[in-house]
Amino acid sequence: MDKYNYLDESNAEKLENVNPKLYKKADERQVTADDENEDVVDEFDSREVFDIVRNINDPEHPLTLEELKVVEEELIEVDNEKNNIVIKFTPTIPHCSMATLIGLSIRVLLLRTLPARFKITVEITPGSHTSEDAINKQLADKERVAAALENNHLLEVINQCIRIKD
Amino acid sequence: MGTLELRQSLTGHRGRVWNVCWHPLGSCVASCGEDKTIRIWVSKGSQWVIKTILTEGHTRTIREIAWSPCGNYIASVSFDATVAIWDKKSGQFECNTTLEGHENEVKSVSWSCGGQLLATCSRDKSVWVWEVNDDDYECAAVINAHSQDVKKVRWHPTSDILASASYDNSLKIFKEDTADSDWLCVSTLTSHTSTVWSLSFNSAGDRLASCSDDRTVKIWQEYKPGNEAGISTPNDEPVWKCVCTLSGYHTRTIYDIDWCKKTGLIVTACGDDIVRIFKEESDSDPNQPTFSMVCSNETSHTQDVNSVQWNPAEPGLVASASDDGEVKIWFYSD
Numbered sequence: 001m002d003k004y005n006y007l008d009e010s011n012a013e014k015l016e017n018v019n020p021k022l023y024k025k026a027d028e029r030q031v032t033a034d035d036e037n038e039d040v041v042d043e044f045d046s047r048e049v050f051d052i053v054r055n056i057n058d059p060e061h062p063l064t065l066e067e068l069k070v071v072e073e074e075l076i077e078v079d080n081e082k083n084n085i086v087i088k089f090t091p092t093i094p095h096c097s098m099a100t101l102i103g104l105s106i107r108v109l110l111l112r113t114l115p116a117r118f119k120i121t122v123e124i125t126p127g128s129h130t131s132e133d134a135i136n137k138q139l140a141d142k143e144r145v146a147a148a149l150e151n152n153h154l155l156e157v158i159n160q161c162i163r164i165k166d
Numbered sequence: 167m168g169t170l171e172l173r174q175s176l177t178g179h180r181g182r183v184w185n186v187c188w189h190p191l192g193s194c195v196a197s198c199g200e201d202k203t204i205r206i207w208v209s210k211g212s213q214w215v216i217k218t219i220l221t222e223g224h225t226r227t228i229r230e231i232a233w234s235p236c237g238n239y240i241a242s243v244s245f246d247a248t249v250a251i252w253d254k255k256s257g258q259f260e261c262n263t264t265l266e267g268h269e270n271e272v273k274s275v276s277w278s279c280g281g282q283l284l285a286t287c288s289r290d291k292s293v294w295v296w297e298v299n300d301d302d303y304e305c306a307a308v309i310n311a312h313s314q315d316v317k318k319v320r321w322h323p324t325s326d327i328l329a330s331a332s333y334d335n336s337l338k339i340f341k342e343d344t345a346d347s348d349w350l351c352v353s354t355l356t357s358h359t360s361t362v363w364s365l366s367f368n369s370a371g372d373r374l375a376s377c378s379d380d381r382t383v384k385i386w387q388e389y390k391p392g393n394e395a396g397i398s399t400p401n402d403e404p405v406w407k408c409v410c411t412l413s414g415y416h417t418r419t420i421y422d423i424d425w426c427k428k429t430g431l432i433v434t435a436c437g438d439d440i441v442r443i444f445k446e447e448s449d450s451d452p453n454q455p456t457f458s459m460v461c462s463n464e465t466s467h468t469q470d471v472n473s474v475q476w477n478p479a480e481p482g483l484v485a486s487a488s489d490d491g492e493v494k495i496w497f498y499s500d
Contacts, residue, residue: 116469116490119418119437140379140419141333141361142437142470143229144315146182146200147245147271147289150226 017093020061023069026054044114046076049085052113053106057161059098068092070102075125083117085110090125099129103139104148105161168500170441170463170484174214176207176493183487185230185473190237192479197493198228204242204252206259207493214495223250223261230274235281243272249286249296251303265303267294276328278321285328287316293330293340295349307349311338318364322371323427329374331362337376337386339406355386357408363420369427374406377420377434383444385410385455395453410455415442415462418470426476431498432457433484435471440464441486443498461498 029047034040050073054066065071075088089106091099107122114120122139124132138144148154176197183199194208194217204220224244231242240252240259249265249272269290276285284296284303293316295307315333322329328340328349337355342348360379367374372388387409389397399405418437425432432444443461450456467488477483484496 137333137360137379143273143317144289146227150245 016060016096016098020058020063020068020092022063022067025064025066026050026073043080044078044085044118045080046073046078049076049078049087049110049114053087053109055164056102056105056109057163058092059101059105059157059161065089065102065106071106083119084121085114085118086121086123088123088125090128094128094130096129099124099131099135100138101157101161103135104145104154105158107139107145108149108158109162168443168461168498170443170461170466171497171499173483173495173497176205176214176216176495177491178205178216178219179203179491179493181491182489183472183491183493184227186475186485186487186493187231187233188475188477188485189233190235190478192477192483195485195493195495196231196233196240197485197487198231198242199487199491200227202226202228202244204228204231204240205493218259220252220259220261223252223264224248229272232275232277234277235279239277241275241277241284243275243286245271247272247288249275249284251301253301263301263303265296267305267308268292273316274318274320276319276321278326278328279324280326283321283326285319285321285330287319287330289315291316291332293319293328295328295340306347307342309340309349309351311340311351311354312336317362320365320367323367323369324371327371329365329367331365331376333361335360335362335378337362337365337374337406352403353406355406355408357384357411358382361419364422366423366425366432368425368430373425375423375425375432377423379419381413381416381418381420383412383416383420383423383432383434384408385412385457387453387455409453410457412444412457412459415444415459416440421471422473424475426481427478428476428481431460431476433474433476433498435474435486437470439467439469439471439488441466441471441474441484441496460500463496466496467492467494 056065077086103122123136179199180201186197198204206218207214208217226245228244242250247268250261251263252259268288271289287293293309296303297306312332313334318331331337335358339353341352358378362378365376386406389405391399416436422435434442444457445460447456467490469489473487482498486494
């Protein structure tokens with residue numbers, strides 16, 4: 001039986017990328033006067049979405065997706081009016097078997113955090129993975145995502161990835 | 167342009183509603199979803215009210231339901247890999263039969279026009295045909311023709327011909343080989359460039375409409391051996407050709423499509439929250455038909471529309487189901 005059901009991949013135990021490159025974290029968001037003004041509507045922007053996903057844990061290293069540059073603010077597009085969010089993520093290596101799991105974790109965290117009106121697209125940064133089309137298709141298939149999230153084992157793994165450390 | 171008027175919103179499901187299905191007489195409608203229940207709504211005067219809630223048939227999401235042609239049975243399929251058959255022999259709908267065999271999520275179910283055959287399909291890439299004999303269900307065929315997750319199965323309106331749609335971007339047509347009662351794929355319909363989510367035959371069964379993640383609707387025409395258009399038919403089998411592609415109308419994945427057997431109108435359910443209606447032009451060439459959009463109801467739902475179906479008895483009446491947890495009853499008029 002495949003381990004993650006949805007992932008259709010068998011071996012997720014051994015470390016694939018033993019020495020990942022580390023990147024500097026972004027500074028905290030600068031709070032402006034408007035941010036604290038209750039009369040101003042704060043629309044969602046890419047920085048806000050980035051702040052939601054930056055602390056997701058990598059499935060195999062005690063590091064965040066931001067520290068591994070898997071997610072970047074520049075690769076997040078938010079169209080508030082059209083309720084569209086497109087987020088691209090970059091696997092650390094081009095044959096990473098964790099790519100679907102990482103994409104799914106981003107998706108689940110955004111589904112739980114953002115208002116239901118948003119249509120969320122999670123895709124691999126073009127050219128950064130050998131199976132990007134197949135993975136993008138799985139991540140975009142809401143029926144398969146829904147079925148995957150009814151798999152308790154997989155849900156546990158995802159919850160570990162999106163849990164914020166103390 | 168026509169208008170799509172909201173008759174009623176039916177609330178009660180918790181979470182996403184995946185499917186709606188009208189009773190063959192059109193007097194009630196069933197819905198199902200991630201809350202693992204089937205709800206049956208009946209028409210009382212001008213209102214639709216909940217009549218029955220069926221629970222405990224499945225342990226996971228119920229993906230689709232289908233009324234038998236006689237209206238006495240409901241088949242439901244679930245992510246729990248089973249098919250449940252509900253009957254009302256006791257006076258109330260009860261699940262007295264569970265069909266097992268698929269390896270994982272069952273995605274779709276359909277009864278043949280005579281009610282003697284049931285088809286199911288699954289993420290395990292297979293299509294199963296079950297023979298129905300006095301409440302006894304026997305697997306007649308396991309068809310492994312698709313290379314990926316099979317999303318939808320639908321029987322032909324008048325004969326025992328089956329069509330399926332898949333994540334492998336194709337549709338397939340199956341028929342029983344009378345010589346050895348084996349079920350064979352007689353045609354593969356390729357043209358879509360991503361997952362085909364659903365399909366629907368027209369009333370004559372010589373055309374079908376399909377919808378896809380590639381945001382298009384395609385109309386396929388059957389050409390029988392010896393057809394007047396001169397389309398060649400190798401192996402003496404009918405050939406299905408894509409004769410029309412409707413692109414540029416839908417902005418996201420199209421999850422469902424239904425071709426009204428009474429009016430010929432086509433309705434679609436889209437991931438951009440909109441229900442749209444298409445009509446064939448009156449002077450349309452049958453070999454190169456043209457369809458135009460006659461209605462696009464902005465924000466029909468507040469989230470993705472997953473399912474749409476025309477009422478089989480009352481022309482213009484449509485039911486839709488959405489991720490927003492609601493079932494809606496609409497009336498279309500020109």
